[in-house]
Amino acid sequence: MSDALPTVDYLVIGAGAVGMAFVDTLIAEDPDATVLIVDRHDVPGGHWNDAYPFVRLHQPSAFYGVEGLELGRGEIDRSGPNEGYYELAGCAEVLAYYERAMRKFIESGRVTFWPMTDYRGGGRCVGILSGEQRMVEAIKRVVDTTYFDTQVPATHTPRFEIEPGTRFMPTGELPNLVRDPDAVPSHFVVLGGGKTAMDTAGWLLGHDVAPERITWVRPRDSWMINRRFTQPGLEFFEGTIDFQSALMRAAIAADNVEGFFLELGKGGHMLRLDPDVQPTKFFFATISEGEVEALRAIDHVIRGSRVSRIAPGLIEMEDGSHAVPDDSLFIDCTASAVADKDSVPVFQDGKIVVQALFAPLVVFGAALTAWIEVHRDNDDARNALAQPIAVKQGCAAYLTATLGNLTNRMRWAREPNLAEWLGQSRLDPAARTIAKVQAERPELLGALGDYRTLAKQGVPALMQLIQNARED
Incomplete structure (x- = not known):
């Protein structure tokens, strides 16, 4: 040293x-x-x-x-x-x-x-x-x-039992299969429902693994932010502001947290893998519509409770067991980020x-x-x-985080030297883009005015949804 x-x-x-x-x-x-x-x-x-x-x-x-x-x-x-x-x-x-x-x-x-x-x-x-x-x-x-x-798969300890002889690895070891092509399994089992699992399933599909060779153990489905609405650059400015407006519209229209996300889903601002399944999970995963479409090709999805034990050819869960091919490779994507x-x-x-x-x-x-x-x-x-x-997992937590974001923005806007720094910050996708619009494309500011009008009704509605969720 x-x-x-x-x-x-x-x-x-x-x-x-x-x-x-x-x-x-x-x-x-x-x-x-x-x-x-x-x-x-x-x-x-x-x-x-x-x-x-x-x-x-x-x-x-x-x-x-x-x-x-x-x-x-x-x-x-x-x-x-x-x-x-x-x-x-x-x-x-x-x-x-x-x-x-x-x-x-x-x-x-x-x-x-x-x-x-x-x-x-x-x-x-x-x-x-x-x-x-x-x-x-x-x-x-x-x-x-x-x-x-x-936490990432390589550094966490799975919470389920792994029987001796079970083919198992964290997702980061998948590329190492190239060292022994004869060891490539006939079937892959992706364990987990978060963005790591989505990345892993997408990686397998991207390397031409047929969807029927993949089983996806996804205890809970997730809502995900549509990446189309999180882009920098003036060409995406109206879409970015539309996402913020959509949050306000959803708060105004919804009666509960579930309704809030369904409203966002109607406009494509939030995405889900299965249009027939109501997601109960959210943790800021951001994904493209192209990724969602590709992942929908995997139709062997196991939902329900969490995995308690895996063994060659077997997945045991708290509410039952499921058979898979004996040489299945179980891929751990269960770490909580x-x-x-x-x-x-x-x-x-x-x-x-x-x-x-x-x-x-x-x-x-x-x-x-x-x-x-x-x-x-x-x-x-x-x-x-x-x-x-x-930053907590769960659909209700997103509403609280959204309100916190809005409140902090209002605080920062009242501080001239801070607002000036934010307008130049490359890490702040909002303030710098707005400053650039004001300088180069002021005609786009109409979308921002519409959002501010919506926010006058949307913020109180959002606060009421949060209060209702706490009482439930």
Whole structure:
């Protein structure tokens, strides 16, 4: 390990997407700040180091990463299921991007990176391989970027029993089948109903695995955001505003949470895999209509309770069992991306706990947290602007997050210097696009005016739906 640093202004726990976004904005806004970043991985990128190799961003590269370094080329895909929409960076591209960002940090002379290091609290940093312990004092803050506790299949323990002899692997190991083509099974069983499972099923189909060779164990179906309405660029501005208007229209028209999502589904703003099944799950997954259409080819779907045990040729669930071919390969996609947690104050005495300030854009929230840290003088003022949004699974939680997003936007709009920064932020898909429309295409602002009119009725309706859901 490198020479010890007795003091730094900020000690940042984690060199993942959240930590990198925070540090980038911090050193840009405070030219004197010194930072130590510690991470258990060998290279920056956090959970991307453990992710399955064929994973891609759900939303455009244009607003992911750090403020000071563009991710991707700003191009629209011309083929594949994302055709017609802005590019989505894959795992290898994201990791290379964070390597470049870290080099930029270190070259500033104000950032030190200690990889393969575990932070044990109280300024104690321990080398994972060496066992060497070093003490570092954070003069201003310890910045905890681990709140989200992101899990991927490679790093979590399945909650079901796996009988000896069962062919089983986390989804990230699928490409390793190339090493032994004779070991390719006759049948694949995808375990899980989230975006990882969707990516895995899509990957199998994309490699010409016939749909009848796939069984999908999907205990609960999910609502998903239509990626068509989450695009940057002026050509998509009216669609983006239409999505926000649709949220208000749905709140006004619906009597309950289920009705809210059904209203969004009618306009294609929310998508579901099976049009005949009412989803009961939502966790900000974003998908294209092309992906949904491809996944609908898999018609052997097992719903109901969770898996309790798997064995060669057998899936046992809490409400019954199901037979599959004896050589089936079970693919684990059951990791929960983010643990459900209640929010805590972001700015605390000697500490910052980075959380979502605009769900689900956690890297934007991290950058904004750093900006607030530099530009506000006390924690009361900082926390007034950094009201965290608990990113939780479930349909009702989305309504709460939507209201939180709207409320935070109103707070930020009342702060001139913050509003100016947001208008230039590459990680904020809304404010920068609106600023560009005002400068280049003011005739498009009519859609924004219509949304604001709807919001006067929609926000109270949304609040009432949330209250009703809590009482239920």
